[in-house]
Amino acid sequence: EAMSSSPEALVSQMIDDAVTLPLTVPPEWSDWTLEDYDPDVTIRNEQIVAQILELGLYWMKTLKKDGFRERMSWFWHNHFVTRLESYGCPSWMFQYYALLQKHAVGNFKEFVREIGLTPAMLIFLNNIQNTTFDINENYARELYELFTLGVDNGYTQMDIVETARAITGWNGIDTVNLCGEVTFIPLAHDSGSKTIFGQTGNWGYDDVIDLLFEHRATEVSEYICAKIYRHFVNPTEDEQIIMELAETLRSNNWEMAPMFKQLFSSEHFFEDAHIGTVIPGHVEYFLTFLNEIDYAENDELIYSIINAATEYNQSIFNPVDVAGWPGNRDWINSTSLPFRWEGIQNIMVYFYSLEGMTLEPLRNHVISLVGPDETDPKVVTDQLINYFLPKGLQNQIEYDEALKVFKGEVPENYFTDGLWNLQWEYTPAQIYYLLVHIANLPEFQLK
Numbered sequence: 001e002a003m004s005s006s007p008e009a010l011v012s013q014m015i016d017d018a019v020t021l022p023l024t025v026p027p028e029w030s031d032w033t034l035e036d037y038d039p040d041v042t043i044r045n046e047q048i049v050a051q052i053l054e055l056g057l058y059w060m061k062t063l064k065k066d067g068f069r070e071r072m073s074w075f076w077h078n079h080f081v082t083r084l085e086s087y088g089c090p091s092w093m094f095q096y097y098a099l100l101q102k103h104a105v106g107n108f109k110e111f112v113r114e115i116g117l118t119p120a121m122l123i124f125l126n127n128i129q130n131t132t133f134d135i136n137e138n139y140a141r142e143l144y145e146l147f148t149l150g151v152d153n154g155y156t157q158m159d160i161v162e163t164a165r166a167i168t169g170w171n172g173i174d175t176v177n178l179c180g181e182v183t184f185i186p187l188a189h190d191s192g193s194k195t196i197f198g199q200t201g202n203w204g205y206d207d208v209i210d211l212l213f214e215h216r217a218t219e220v221s222e223y224i225c226a227k228i229y230r231h232f233v234n235p236t237e238d239e240q241i242i243m244e245l246a247e248t249l250r251s252n253n254w255e256m257a258p259m260f261k262q263l264f265s266s267e268h269f270f271e272d273a274h275i276g277t278v279i280p281g282h283v284e285y286f287l288t289f290l291n292e293i294d295y296a297e298n299d300e301l302i303y304s305i306i307n308a309a310t311e312y313n314q315s316i317f318n319p320v321d322v323a324g325w326p327g328n329r330d331w332i333n334s335t336s337l338p339f340r341w342e343g344i345q346n347i348m349v350y351f352y353s354l355e356g357m358t359l360e361p362l363r364n365h366v367i368s369l370v371g372p373d374e375t376d377p378k379v380v381t382d383q384l385i386n387y388f389l390p391k392g393l394q395n396q397i398e399y400d401e402a403l404k405v406f407k408g409e410v411p412e413n414y415f416t417d418g419l420w421n422l423q424w425e426y427t428p429a430q431i432y433y434l435l436v437h438i439a440n441l442p443e444f445q446l447k
Contacts, residue, residue, distance in 0.1 A: 015257050016107045024062070025248035027054065030094045032178045051090035053303070053403065055097060056316045061301045064287045068260075073097075074284070075231060076111075077317075078324035080147060082120040084317040088200030089119070089179035094316055096120040107173050108224060109254040112148060113209045119182045122170055123321065128182065130168050132190035142322055142350035148212060154219040155197070162194040166203040174325035211341065214253065221246035232263070234274045235328050241268055276390030276446040278330050282309040282336070285317070286343055288447060292388060293435075295351050304350075308343060312336050332445060344439035348432055366424055366431055375421045384434060389443045398441075406434040407423045437446040 029036070029051050029372040046259055049156050061069045077100055096118050103111035115121055116139065122128045124326055130136040140163035143156045169189030174180050194203045197215040197313060203208065226237055227243040233241075241263075249259045263269055280288065286305045306316060312335070319325050332340075381403045389413050393399055407415065408430055415419040421427075438444055 002221065007270070008261075008265040012261055014068050014264070015105060015260050018067065018072070019257055021066065023101055024058070026094065026098070027051070028096075030091055032091050034176075034178045035172070048090055049087075052084065052093065052317070053346045055090070055094060056306055057299060057302055059097065059316065060283065060287065060306060061297065061299075062288060063283070064302075069101070069104050072101045072243055075228075076100045076104060076320055078327070079113075079227065080121070081319045081322050081324045082118075082124040082317075083319065084120075087120050087123040091179045092119040092123075097145075097317075105257055105260060107254050108220075108256055109209065109213045110142075112212075113206070113286055115147075115169060116143065116167070116209075117182075117205070118389060119173075122182050127167060127170055129171070129172060130164060130166070131171055131185075131188040132168050133188070134385060135161070135164050135168070135190075137164040138163060140167060143208075144212075148220045148223065149216060150219070150223045153223065154216045158410060162196045162203075163208050164269065165192070166191040166194050166208045167205045170205070205208075217250050218246065221249045225249060228263070231278070231327070233269060236266070236277075236279045241266075270413065271366060273389070276443065279331050279337050279445050280447050281313045281325060281327065281331055282312055282340065283345075285331075285340060285445075286347065289344055289439075293348075293362070294368075295347075295361055298354070300349075301347065301350055308339070337445075340445065344444075345436050348435065352432075359432055362431045362435070363422065363428045368446045370422075375418060377406055377415055377420065378403055380422070384431070385438060388435075388438050390446060391442070391443065393441075393443065402437060403433065405437040406430050408433060 029047075037047055039096055059070075063074055066132060074118045079102070082096055082207065087093075087108070099111075099114055099118060103114070111303075116127070121139070125139040125142055126136045127139040130139065137160050143163065144153075144160065145151050148328045150416075169184050169186060171188045172181075172183030172185045184356075189204070191202060193200060193266060195201060196208065197212050199215065203211070220241060228247070229237055229242050245259050245263055248262050249256065252258045268274070283305065286309070309315070313320060314325060314331075325331075348359075348362070353360060355361060366380065368381055369387060374380055382399060385399065385402055408426075410420060410426065410430070
C-alpha cells in the first residue's frame, strides 16, 4: 500500500497519523505524591523503581512500533533535557514524558511555554530556587542557549538576567508531601519593570515566551530547524533548505506539521548524499534492528537493551547533561563500537534460545524479502545487504566477500547443481553468519 502512494501522500499521511495518534493513557501512579507510597522506605523505593522501569519499557516499545510521533518524542527528550536523577518523582517523570508526546509534532511555541513549567524542568534547571529575593539565572540561560536560540545568538547577558527576574515565583512545592504540583507564589515573583530584547514592561513567564517568539522569531525557527535537519537529514547543514523550513514554521504560527511535511517529502531529503549519513544512538540502533528482523515483541529483550544502553551513556530520562547526548559520531568509540557489534549478535542468539534452538524466524524473514523459491545465493546475499545498509556496499569486492560468508562451508556444487534452496536445513545458520558479517561493517552504523 505504501509503495503505491506518492512520497507526498505517504509523508502527509505519516505526519497526520502522528498528530492524531492517541496519547498514552496515564498509569495509576501518574499523579502520586509521597503519601500515596508505602510508608516503609524500602517498599517505597521498590515501588518507585518499578514505576520508572514500567514507563521506560512502555516508551521503548512505543518508540519501536509507533513511528514518527515517538521518534519526535525521543528527539525532544534530548532537546528539552531534564534528568530523573535530579527530581526523582515518577509522577513528574510521567508528566514530562506526556508533554514530550503531546507536543512532539505540535506547536513549538506552546511546547516551549509548557515544558518550562513542568516540575522536572523547574527542579532540574533550578527555577524552583529562582525568587525575587535570590535570582537564579540557570533556566533563563538554557531557555535561550539550548532550547530556542543557540549559543550567543540574539540575546545578551542582560537579557538573561532580566528574563530570570521575569520567570521568578514558580517556587511552591510541598517539601513534606513531595511529587505534587509546583505552584506560583506571587510574593516570590519580581514585579518590577524588566527590559528583554529591547522591550520594557512588568513581564512575567508568559510574556517572556511571547517576546521571544515575536522578537527573535527568525533566530528561533532557524535554530530549531537546523537541529531537526542535522538529526534527520545530514549532520552537515544546508542553510538554504533550513531557511525555507524556518519560514514555513513561522508562517504556520509555530505548528510543526507543515514544516515536517515539507522536509520529508522534498527531493532534497531523498538525495543520495543524505542517505545513511547519521549514526543513531544505542537505543535507536538496536530497536531499529529489531524492526528490521521482524521478531516478535519481547519485554525481557527490551529491558536488556535499556540496561545495556545505560552502561554506554544513553540512560533513558537521564541524558548526560543539559546539552543532551552529543549524538552522531560521539556514539562510536573504541568501547561502544564492539558493544554495538556484539549486541546485534546477542539479540539473534537470544531469539535462537527462545525459538527452541532454531533460527526459523530468520529464514522466514528472508523468504519474505526474496520469495520462497529463490535458489541463487548471490541474490539472497545482495538483497540482505541492500535491506540492512542504506547505501549498500562500496565495491564488488565487498559483495563478493559477503557472498563467501553466506556460502560458508556449503560445497560449491550444492549451488551450481541446484541442490541448495531457502528450505535447506542449514540455511538459517548461513543467514545468521551473514547478518553478523553485515553488522560488523562500518556501513551498518549509519542509518
